[in-house]
Amino acid sequence: MFDTRRLRETVLAAWTASPARFREDANAEEDFALGGYRDRLVVELAQNAADAALRAGVPGRLRLSLRDGVLLAANTGAPLDEAGVEGLSTLRVSGKRDEAGAAGRFGVGFAAVVSVCDEPSIVSRETGGVRWSRAETNALVGARPELAGELAGRDGHVPLLRLPFPVETSETPEAAETVAVPEGFDTLVRLPLRDDAAEQAVRRMLEEAGPALPLAMPALETVEIEIDGHARTISTDGWRIATESGAFTPEQVAELFAGRPTEERARPYWEVRWAVNPEVRTPRVVHAPTPSDEPLDLPALLIATFPLTTDRRHVAPGPLTDFLVGRAAEAYVRLLQDLPATPALLGLVPGMMGKGELDAAIRREIVRLLPDTPLLPSVSGVLPGNQARAVAGSQEFLDKIADMVPGLLPAGWASRNPALTTLGVRRVELADVVDMLSGDAVQDKDPSWWRSFYAVLPADDLEAIGAVPVPLADGRLVRGPRGTLVLSAALSGALDGAQDSGLDPGARPPLDPALLGPLGLRIVHPDAVHPLLLRLGAAEATPRTVLEDPLTHAAVTESLDSADPEPVSQAVLALVDAAGLTAGEAPWLSELALRGADGELYAAGDLLLEGGSLAGLIDQDVPFGVAAADLVEKYGSHVLAAAGVLDGFAVVNDSDVLLDLSECDHDLDLEDEWIEAVLDLLPEFDVPPVAREFTAVRDLEYVADWTSALGLLSRPPLRAALRPLRVLVAGETVEVPSYTSWWLSRHPVLDGRLPTTLRLASGDPLLFGLYGDAPVGIDESALKMIGVRSSLEELLASHGGPEELLDQLADSSAEVDRAQLRSLWTALAGVDPSRVSPPDAVRAVLKGAIVVAEAEEGPVVVEAPDLLPLVEDRPLVLAPFDLAEALSEVLDLPLVGEVVTGAVTSSGVERPVPPEVRSLLPSTPLSYVEHDDLLVDGRPVPWRFFEGKVHASGVEGLARGLAWASGQWGDRLAVAALLRDPGRVPLLLAEADLDPVTALG
Known part of the structure; x- marks a missing residue:
């Protein structure tokens, strides 16, 4: 049995002598229990168990059982002794200060029981036990008058662990059983939990307990936890551990422990332990050796004898911590060296960003050491990261390049994991590997080696390889x-x-x-x-x-x-x-050197096949040779024609042709001029237009027999070259003349005449006299494609068509009658003036005759009939008066009203319009001005509609003036008849009634 009475009396005497001491002890215990050690109960019990096993030199075993509101902690090892009782009953006085490797260092850990229990007890099988009681302590303190004031000031709260009591085991069998140490264990801690909240807190701590307990306390081999009959065992199986430890020299103690408490100086030992198990997640905090609040965001458990602040929650900065940071980094690197060299190792390489100052310091030191540490596998053995190279690819591929890339890591190590950079590994990109495949390294590789290399070469990034x-x-x-x-x-x-x-x-x-x-x-x-x-x-x-x-x-x-x-x-x-090429499919082959029948070398495109259809069409003086007979015999005429030798017309076929003078070159006659003509037809563009499909007939410039040639060109397959070319420009498709049809339209290929000067036999009658007759016997649609005219409408719609028509009209040899001319002027009036350049001469009417008038002869466009007498000596362009202004703009000629004044210069008498006229002209003016001799600009005229008034001399003039003023110019002759014989009005009205319905109104 322990002498607990002496301890109680000593403490009570001290409190009685100095009540402030009582308050100090109570406050200190409360601070530890409710502050730094409030959630450390399981850890502190495990720590005491580990130290007991260490002192006894036996395997440590701890069983923690929670049942019926009581926590039991049974452990093996050295039993409780007098020094232990004294240490448990004092604050900050540890009995383990001379024990190297002991987990307890400060003498306050058992205070953690105070947060959950008011009646803790400890019993050892060999030495007996001791207990503490808040109620009994309160009674003893309350019996001392000297302490009554302090007790009252604390609402009856007393220090629990300062006054020990003996454990009575012989009073009853039940009591003896309650404090009995379980079989196989040496000591039992019994903690009746204060309330439900305390029980829930303990239950949580037991459930959270994990491998960190035995890892932090190596003296504990196993930790058994039982909660309400459900048991589990915590062990260190599957963990990789690296430990470094040592003792400080007196010089180191003086240097490193400067400013540290005296009790710590008495324990000149250090230890650092790392543990890792990829299958288990541990709390990311530093253990010193019990868990602290110091974050450590590494996938490993660190237990080290770091100095702690007074709250036992944080590592205290200083030279001792700096020393242990270095040792921790070295131990961590050694741990990595002991692990299998697989890509999983990269998950243990830290980055530079830490969760706190200590975490960052440890990381920096580890990162400093890693690049020079042999960790990584290669064909030449384990290498430090700064000598290793990582290449993406299969192992078969890496085996192929191993002798070209020193320090090459095996497959699986070329991920984008930043850990490779931390290790100093140089990542070699696939393109760089390909660049290495040169010189002596591969010169002796046979072709079959290359085939096997291609089979394993990574092909995800084709550009890289x-x-x-x-x-x-x-x-x-x-x-x-x-x-x-x-x-x-x-x-x-x-x-x-x-x-x-x-x-x-x-x-x-x-x-x-x-x-x-x-x-x-x-x-x-x-x-x-x-x-x-x-x-x-x-x-x-x-x-x-x-x-x-x-x-x-x-x-x-x-x-x-x-x-x-x-x-x-x-x-x-x-x-x-x-x-199997066909003629024209590969036009560039026409440059191939072939022998001619004369033994000379020719480009294939300068050779003719003897007896071919083209040979009979071209001028005999052109520089063509004839293909050698042995070539024809050996390869056949169709092969030579496909190579460019001319049998019939050679055809150029191309696609996606850029219509640009600097880009388009098919060796065609006048090809540049054709491109310029096509570009003139197209809308404005930023990107050069493109012809998706291009077909053209070559060598047209050498044809002599155009009658036969046109027969060939107008039939398939050559006919395709005449069809309009579809051009993509500015996002739209536009049809333009093909090269072949354009070339033919500009050469005298129809009986020595230009196609554009001829019209079809079935063409528009309005073109008769202006265009010659095209030859018969040639397909009319083919003739239209090469420029032969068919209708006035198509002519005016074509590019340059209106100007061409004006040129034809200005040709004095062309025959045009008056009705035809009026229809042509009517059609031209509908043309956009921007499409026409002013003509130098126009077809006009002069004193009743049709003439060709030069621009300087002053032709005018007549817009009103009352102005005709004023310009009877000038060439007149006559068309329906409502088109006069538009025709004036197209021809850039003045209207009559722009060259004469047209003012009435004589005097007359205003007369009422005969009422019978209204039957024919409902909108006629009410009056007119009658002149004996009407003068306009000093010249006698029959009538004039001037400034809103009809001026007239005579019946004919009045009839025309009233019809014009009423907008019924077509009724002028009927009005004249009515004015001469008013009695004819009923008859004229009856005739009007017989007009067709479409003519009314």
Whole structure:
């Protein structure tokens, strides 16, 4: 049994002698219980259990049981002794200060029981027990008059743990059972919980207890927790742990413990422990060694003997903390070294941003050490991060490049995880790896190695690998598949056997693939062929793709300048044959050098097929040769025609043609002029227009027999070249004349005459006399496409049509009658003036005769009939008066009213209009001015409508004046008859009644 009486009397005596001491003890216990240790009960019980096991040198075992409102803590290890009782019953006096490795350091941890219990007790199997009681302590304190004032001032609150009492175990069997230490344990702490709130707090602490307990206290091998009969065991299985510890030298104590409490100086030991288990999440706080409020946002548990502030919640700054930060960083790095070198390791690499000052300090020190620490696997062993390289890709791919990239990490290490940067790993992008594939490193790799390399090369980013080397069949190694050719089965077959050219397949020997050699093509070595090359821009080497290759184009262009063009010609003609090209499909082939019948070299486009349809049409003096007979025999006329040799008319076919003088060049006669003419027809644009499909007939300038030529051009397939060209411009599609129809329209191809000077036999009668008759026997729709005129409406709607008509009218040799002329002026009045340039001469009427009047002869447009007598000596443009103003603008000629004054210069007498006139002219004026001799501008005239008044001399003048003023000019003759014989009014009215309904009103 312990001498608890002595301890009680000593404390009571001290309190009695100094009531302030009583208050100090009460306040200190309350501060610890309700402040720094309010939620540390489970941790402090585990700490005491760990220290007991450490003192006894036995495996630590702790069982925490909560049942019926009582918490029992049974542990193995050294039993409670006198020093322990004294330590538990005092504040800030630990009995463990000389014990290296002990968790308890401050002598206040047991105060945590005060927050939940008023009757705690501790019993050891060998030495007995001790208890504390708030009620009994209160009674003893209340019996001391000296303390009555203090007790009253605290509302009866007394320190619980200062006065120990003996545990009586022999009073009853029940009492003995209550304090009995369970079998297998050495000591039992019994805590009857104060109330439901205390029980709920304890239950929460037990449920939250985890591996941090045994990890922070290595002396505890297991912690068993039982709540209402449900048990679980906490252990350190599956945890990776790294521990560093040591003792301070006297010099270090003097330096590092400056300003620290004396009790801490008596424990010159340090320890740092890290623990990690990816499957378990632990509280992100520093343990010192019990949990503090110091945040640590690393995926690992840190337990270290950091100095704490007086509230036991935070690490105290200073040299000792700085020392332990360094040791913690070193231990953490060693922990990482002990872990398996897998990409999961990256999850343990800290970033620079910490949750607090201590967290940030530890991180900075770890990050400083990591780049030089061997952590990462490579083919050459474990490397520090600053010597490692990460490349994205499969392991098979990395194995291929391992000897080219030193320090290469295995697959799975090339993520975008910022931890790689922290470790100092250099990330090598795929494009950089591709750049390394050069020189001696790959020069000795055979084509099959390259094929296996393409099979594992990451292909998510084609741009990054676009420059990957490619071995060619001729032994070269080139950069990038773009521009290379992969032999296809179709081409191999074409080159391995005779092609169907209309000849006997046995007429010429099978073609050797080596035939393509003179073209300088970049053909991929067959052993290196892989589908990836096609994705990266290699072209499948069909006959057509080989022909379209820029190197083939270059070979064709340079063939005429070559000393021996025959190999190139043979290769190209074989490909044309294999591709099945038709004449005009590849116009650039016309530059291919071929032999003529005279033995000279010609461009294919300068050769004719003997007996071909074109040979009979062209001028015999033009510089064309005739294809050599052996070429025709070997390849056939259709192959030579497809290569540009002229059989019939050569046709140029193209697509997406940019109509720009600097871009469009098909070697066509007057092509630039055609482009300029087309651009004049199009609306304004910012981007040059594009012809989606372009078809044109070549060599028109050499034709001599146009009668036969037009027969060919007006029939399919050449007829397609005459159809309008559809051009995309400014977001809309516009039809313009094709090159072929434009060229034909500007040359005398119809019996020596321009198509635009002729009209169809079935054309508009209004064009008779102005245009000649087009030849018969040629399709009329084809004639229209090359410019032969068909109708006045189409002529005026065409570009330049109105000006063309004016030019025809100004031709004095053209025959035009008066009715035809009036209809032509009527049609021209409807033309937008902006489309017409003022003519130098016009067709007009002079004193009844139709003449051609030059502009300086003063022709005028007549807008009113009463002005005619004033300009009878001038050429007159006569059309319906309501169109006069519009026609004046189109022709840029003055109206009569713009060249004469038209003022009435004689005097007359105002007379009433005869009432019978109103029967014909309901809106006639009420009066008119009668003149004996009407003068206008001093000249005698029969009538004038001037300033709202009708002036007239004689019946004819009055009839015209009244009809004009009433807006019924067509009734002027009827009015004249009425004025001469008023008795005829009934008859005239009856005749009017017989007019058709459409004529009324």
